[in-house]
Amino acid sequence: MKNVELIGFIFGESSINEFSFAVNPSRVPKFGEYVIAENRDGEEVLGIVRNVTNFNRLLEDAMNFEYALKNISISRRVLEKNEVVVANAKIIGVIFEDKILPNRVPVKPNSEVRIAGDELLKKLLGNSSGIHIGNLIVRETIPVSIDLNQLILRHFAILSVTGGGKSNAVCVIANEIVKKFNGSVILIDPHGEYVGFVFEDNTEKKKNVIPAGIRPERLEPWEFCSLVGIDRDASVQRMHLERIFMTVKRERIGGAEFMKRVLEIAEDWISSQGEIEYLDATGSVRKARITREDLNPLYRVKEYVLTFLRRYEDLLTQSDMLANLRDGYLNIVNLSGFDEEQMRVVVAYLLRNILLGRISYLKNKNRDYWERVCPIVRKPVLIIFEEAHIFAGKGDVSLWMSRIAREGRKFGIGIGIVSQRPKKISDDILSQCNTKIILRIIEPSDQKYIQQASEQISEDLLTDISSLGVGEAIIVGPAVKIPVAVKIRKFQGSYGGRDVDVVSEWGRDMREFRLEDIL
DSSP: OOTTTTEEEEEEEOSSSEEEEOOTTOOOOTTEEEEEEEEEOOOOOEEEEEEEEEEEETTTOOOOOOHHHHHHOOHHHHHHHHHHEEEEEEEEEEEETTTOOOOOBBBBOEEEEEEOOOHHHHHHHHHSSSSEEEEEEOTTTEEEOOHHHHHTTTOEEEOSSSTSSSSHHHHHHHHHOOOOHOOEEEEEEOTTTOEEEEEEEEHTTTTEESSSOGGGGGGGGGHHHHHHHHHOOHHHHHHHHHHHHHHHTTOOOHHHHHHHHHHHHHHHHHHHSSSSEOOOOOOEEEEOOOOOHEEEEEEHHHHHHHHHHHHHHGGGGGOOOHHHHHHTTTEEEEEEOOHHHHHHHHHHHHHHHHHHHHHHHHSSSSSSHHHHOOOGGGGGGEETTGGGTTSSSHHHHHHHHHEEEEEEHHTTTEEEEEEEGGGGGGGGHHHHOEEEEEEOOOHHHHHHHHTTTTTTTHHHHHHHHOOTTTTEEEEEEESSSHHHHHEEESSSOOOOOOOHHHHHHHHHHHOOOOOOGGH
16 A cells, blocks of 8 residues: 555544545545545555545635735735645445455544555456446546446446447447457347348458247247237226137148238137137137127237237237247347237237246246247357336336346346336346446435335435436446446447437538529
8 A cells, every 4th residue: 555646634523434534735546536445454445536635724704805815816826835625535445356345434534545446446347258338437548347247247337328328338348248259149129220230340240130020820829819919907898809819820820921811810700699609728619608798809919910910910920939049149139010009918928938047948848849830049148128118117027127137137037128208117137236326316206216126326426426427337236346436438339319419410401402403
């Protein structure tokens, strides 16, 4: 510690959580700088500067501006000698080799405070087997890496206002996982923004775009009802459609033909107004009677299915997207053709099969089946949800996300949620995302919601979050050894989702407008 720059001495009260120190006016630390002090057991304690105040003792009793101005003009040197700078630091922990341990005793009164050395910070913030996410804001020469195992297995969230740099962070993470570690990533892309993704090596090798599509016959009955848009409370409509669904499922047809057959049976039942036959979940033949009271629900079922078929026939496919997921690739699931409710059904189907398939594969059950149906389950996988508030708020997809958040660590499945609307994300899911990469968040209610879902985020960090610039982030959680304010590096590949240059677009026609056109 002796060879590290001295900047002050402990001043006033200190505790196991924080300390104040008088600062050398010629070496005032920046907000967010890391400093070292000594506790009463002689251990080096790492702190982060949270507040810096500056005053002059001679001017404290100045009665008016003229008096202050006179003193400044007469004796500037005397005034400079009476400047006082006091800083407050929040204690992160005790430095032990390249680890940070909890601090148990207060900082020693009147002890020296020194700037944390570059080498120490490089040890704490570097990780050869991690992802280079960016550099320290307060020291631009120090790179920051995040632990990949902790990031994935303990899950993570990237949260920010629109335009804060979320997509850039996603691309940096996905690029390094796939290209550096040969990892498997599934990116749920609601608006098709990442379809044009190009890696930082300027290639699209190891990118796999999966068009929006679903095999309806592979769904569960309740998922099929939700897919066509029947409300959960419409119990009679759901009962009829589930019976029709199970009956058609035994006919071993798929895609649009499956839907058309569902329509045919619905029309037959409406026409019969008598006894009908259907298959139950066990494959047994059952009989029921269609009465006048059943006609209206059946007409509604027919309308829902017909409307879905008209709007989404191109999305019904014989090729299941599960079979197209590839390990060692960035798999971009393009959902841009679906409405939000259909997106949720498709993603719930995807999550259910990946989790159950991964569990079965690891337990050596039906391995041949899962390698054929969903080959990505052979290795650990990270699932990233863009616009996560669409999925993580309600419905079956939220339930499967919650289950993976709770159990995925045991089976090598991680989730990353990305959103500008954290309040709409289930707190059960957000709280399970242990690493938070928080870019600029302005809305106080959003800040408080994030704080409630994370033990690592304190009141003082909330102030930091609202003052961040574009691409700057606070990272807390197990993927980093200490809370860190980082400038996330600029992704060197390309992707969609960037803002349109409105002024340039408006002016394009003016630039193309020639003089002869008006003569």
